[in-house]
Amino acid sequence: MADYKIDDTIDITDVVCPVTFVKAKVALEELDDGQILAVRMNNGEPVQNVPRSIKEEGHQILKLNDNGDDTFTLIVRKVEDE
Amino acid sequence: MSFTNEQVERYSRHIILKEVGAKGQKKLLNAKVLIIGAGGLGAPVAMYLAAAGVGTIGIADADEVDLSNLQRQVIHTTADLGKAKVKSAKETMQAINPDVKVNTYRKFITSENIMDIIKDYDFIIDGTDNFPAKFLINDACVMAGKPFCHAGIIRFKGQLMTYVPGEGPCYRCVFKDPPPKDAVPTCKQAGVIGAMAGVIGSLQAMEAIKYIIGKGDLLTGRLLTYDALTMTFRTVKLPKNHECPVCGDHPTITKLIDYEQAECDMHI
Numbered sequence: 001m002a003d004y005k006i007d008d009t010i011d012i013t014d015v016v017c018p019v020t021f022v023k024a025k026v027a028l029e030e031l032d033d034g035q036i037l038a039v040r041m042n043n044g045e046p047v048q049n050v051p052r053s054i055k056e057e058g059h060q061i062l063k064l065n066d067n068g069d070d071t072f073t074l075i076v077r078k079v080e081d082e
Numbered sequence: 083m084s085f086t087n088e089q090v091e092r093y094s095r096h097i098i099l100k101e102v103g104a105k106g107q108k109k110l111l112n113a114k115v116l117i118i119g120a121g122g123l124g125a126p127v128a129m130y131l132a133a134a135g136v137g138t139i140g141i142a143d144a145d146e147v148d149l150s151n152l153q154r155q156v157i158h159t160t161a162d163l164g165k166a167k168v169k170s171a172k173e174t175m176q177a178i179n180p181d182v183k184v185n186t187y188r189k190f191i192t193s194e195n196i197m198d199i200i201k202d203y204d205f206i207i208d209g210t211d212n213f214p215a216k217f218l219i220n221d222a223c224v225m226a227g228k229p230f231c232h233a234g235i236i237r238f239k240g241q242l243m244t245y246v247p248g249e250g251p252c253y254r255c256v257f258k259d260p261p262p263k264d265a266v267p268t269c270k271q272a273g274v275i276g277a278m279a280g281v282i283g284s285l286q287a288m289e290a291i292k293y294i295i296g297k298g299d300l301l302t303g304r305l306l307t308y309d310a311l312t313m314t315f316r317t318v319k320l321p322k323n324h325e326c327p328v329c330g331d332h333p334t335i336t337k338l339i340d341y342e343q344a345e346c347d348m349h350i
Contacts, residue, residue: 025097026104029103
């Protein structure tokens with residue numbers, strides 16, 4: 001089982017680039033350092049780009065779960081900068 | 083405060099930026115900027131700040147839109163001729179972004195009213211075209227402890243600098259007194275390329291945004307000059323003048339001054 005507790009969940013399957021990443025970024029900014037966000041996204045472009053962009057912001061990617069319905073759930077730990 | 087879906091989309095290109103993010107966008111939405119002059123410089127400042135989601139924008143100008151303004155004052159249109167500039171500017175800003183609250187001041191700023199007008203704002207933009215107003219804005223901002231961005235344009239040239247209390251010189255440290263009447267022509271007498279107002283006004287908007295989000299280096303202690311004919315930008319380092327009569331160690335100007343303006347220079 002997962003060794004993390006999810007603090008907030010967002011679904012970005014209803015939006016397209018760049019709002020996908022923007023929504024994930026806004027949700028992460030609202031969390032405290034170390035808290036965990038689950039992001040449900042579509043296969044394809046979002047899975048290719050959103051995890052990479054989140055990583056570039058300095059956050060820690062814990063896992064990418066295949067939900068089996070052509071969506072994925074990304075588990076991210078917030079890393080506060082500054 | 084959390085964003086609506088519409089705000090996330092509207093400000094997505096800001097929020098994506100590491101230097102802005104959701105935090106910076108919230109700062110912009112909570113910020114209050116006053117633009118003095120709804121003319122050539124004020125137009126791009128007002129439009130970019132409204133588009134950026136600066137939550138409260140004040141705009142001060144006593145004039146009406148005149149046909150000769152439209153060559154550079156892109157916030158007004160031919161349909162606005164004869165309308166108060168502040169009203170026309172407000173309509174454009176709210177058409178760009180209904181998130182923005184616009185306060186209008188249909189008056190020329192004077193020593194009598196300026197302190198009351200600037201007191202509610204975080205950052206002031208000098209978009210005026212005459213020296214009496216520029217010195218008045220400087221002195222009032224120094225006395226009230228308000229940051230502001232000065233700019234001036236003429237012909238193919240423009241300049242700007244930013245004053246932040248306690249950091250670097252004020253406008254009067256650099257330019258001690260207004261020049262004698264008619265020693266320097268106004269843009270009405272000398273002419274100006276409309277795009278110059280766009281370049282320099284946009285840089286003023288950029289200074290306001292950087293100040294609000296708290297990122298980057300402002301033009302404090304530096305004067306930026308732009309010459310369009312030679313296509314050169316220069317920044318000149320300027321020290322604070324400790325003998326400055328308004329922001330120096332022993333200020334001698336402790337009351338605001340309304341300098342006289344030659345009759346033919348009265349219009350923005």
